[in-house]
Amino acid sequence: MRIKYVLAASTLMLSVASFAQKDELKTLKKLYAKDQMTSDEMVSYKANVNKLSGMTGLAETDLVYSNFYKAMLPILELNEAMMKNPNDLQALAKNLSPANINMMATGLNDVLAFEKKSGKAVYTEDINETITSFKPTMLQFAYGLNQASKFKESAKIFEAVYNLDKSDASNLYNASILAVQGKDYDNALKYYEELKKINYSGEGTSYLAVNKANGQEDAFGSDKDRANAIKIGTHEKPRDEKIPSKRGEIYKNYASILLEKGRADEAKKAISEARSLNPDDTDLILAEANLYYESKDLVTYKKLILEALAKKPNDADLHFNLGIVSTNTGDVDGAKKYYEKVISIDPKYFNAYNNLGALAIAGDDKIVKEMNSLGMSAKEAKRYDELKAKRQNMFKAAMPYYEKALELKPQDEGVKSMLLNIYQFLEMDAKHKALKAKK
Structure with a gap:
């Protein structure tokens, strides 16, 4: 008897809870269907959402739609705030926080999946319209944070928007770039790993x-x-x-972060795997080359650049990179050859002219140091004249490169300073005076 009574009581309690759940969902459904809720109705909406949030043992259907109504709360609150003040930035920041957008992403996408499975599209159309309508506002907010140099915060919004609508992976790519700018390398790695997983190229x-x-x-x-x-x-x-494809950049940045964290083997493995899947992708060859450059393995770096150059023989950037490697390894003649090749491909390549000028006067600091150390003896005076003549020839050789560089970038202060020094040393007073007047 007693056992039967307890069971009956338990059944009764469960039935009451079930009816209560249905009542809250009915109220929320009715309120949500309104074109515009009053303030009192918004209070009721929130109260019912909170009641459902505290309940346990909900059936799958009730749980899915309970989470949906909760997920829509930030949008409804934002809509209410914007009706009163369209420029309420505080309401924008509060309701479009990464946590709220991610809550929306989970709640809305769960409903889409549930309705697709059940074959009953109750809110599918409404959800798609909501995403289409509010996604631009979310992105505008993210871009605004970026412009304010709040890179980490902007990255989080872009990530959340991607979670909301995974059909547009460009937002996850934006999140990865901004995370790097904000030096949030742990999240940047997470974003790059997802981009790799979905094989995003951005092409x-x-x-x-x-x-x-x-x-x-x-x-x-x-x-x-x-x-x-x-x-x-x-x-x-x-x-x-x-x-163009961003795949090379993604792997390059991913590998660079791993390298920065002391995980060089993982970095090399990631690039190697990418190249095995895309052997003719020059961006990936360059990404691998960059990895070896950062590892200070210039021999392998040069080998990979030459491999990329075989696929793109008229790529000015590749020739320029080889010029840098040759400079760093002391191969001045090789560097000059590569920089001159750059100019033959692209006559307006500023950095090639600037670097050729720098090559022409390489070692000038040592010459100046020796000149300043010399005394007044006849032998030392002769040596001084020899060094002065050598320096004059170096400056004469560098001058046309720097002049062309300045022609391409008239406001470059570094090139201006170099030319002023050259003109002064070569006693080219008219040119020195004219350039100085432009500063």
Whole structure:
């Protein structure tokens, strides 16, 4: 008797709890269906969300939709705040925090998965519309944090937006770049590992057209969107721009962080695995080369650059990199050859001219030191004249390179200073005076 009574009582309690759960969900469903809730209704919405959050033993359906209503709370609160004050940045920061967006990501995506499994699309369309509507606001907030140099915070928002909509991995890529800028290397590694896992490259096409109103080029999400803009007359002069693969950069940065953390073997393994999957990807060859450069293994670095150069013989950057390696290993003639090749490919390559100028006067500090150490004897005077003549020849050889570099970048203070020293030493008073007047 007693056992039966206890069981009956337990059954009764469970039934009451079940009805209570359904009542809260019914209330939330009714409130959520409104175009705009009143302040009192928002208070009721929050109260019912809190009641459900404290309950245990919810059925799968009730749990999924309970989390959905909770996940939507930041959006509803933001919407309410913006109705009162469209410029309420405090409300924006509070409701679009990484934690809130991640809560949305979990709650909304769980409903999408549940409704796909069950075949009953109750909120699927609404969720997709919500993501489409509010994602630009979230991204605008993230870009704003970036512009304010709050790189870590911006990275977290971009990561959360990716979690909300994983069809657009560019937001995770942005998170990785900003995490590196914010020196948040642990999270940067996590983002790069996810990018590697999904095999993200970022390669594609940018659809551009000139905005008739301001003359600036705007980017469109698709060729169709651009065609519509041209059709209605807001844009003109369409052109496509190829977006190169970012895979090499991703692996390079990933490996560099591992190297920084003393995990060189893992870094090399990651690059090696990537190259085995994409043997002809020159970006990955360069990423591996960069790894060996940072490891100070210039022999392997040069070997890899030459491998990349065999695939891209007219790549000015590759020749320039070989010039740097040759300089660092003391091969001045080799460095000069590579820099001159750069100029033959790209006559406006500023750094090649600047480096050729630096090569021409390499060792000048030693010459000056020796000149300053000499005394007044006839032998020392003769040596001084020899060194002075040598220095004059070096400066004459460097001068045209620096002049061309300054022509390409007139505001470069480093090149200006070098030319002023050269003109002064060579007693080219007119040129010295003219350049100094421009400073």
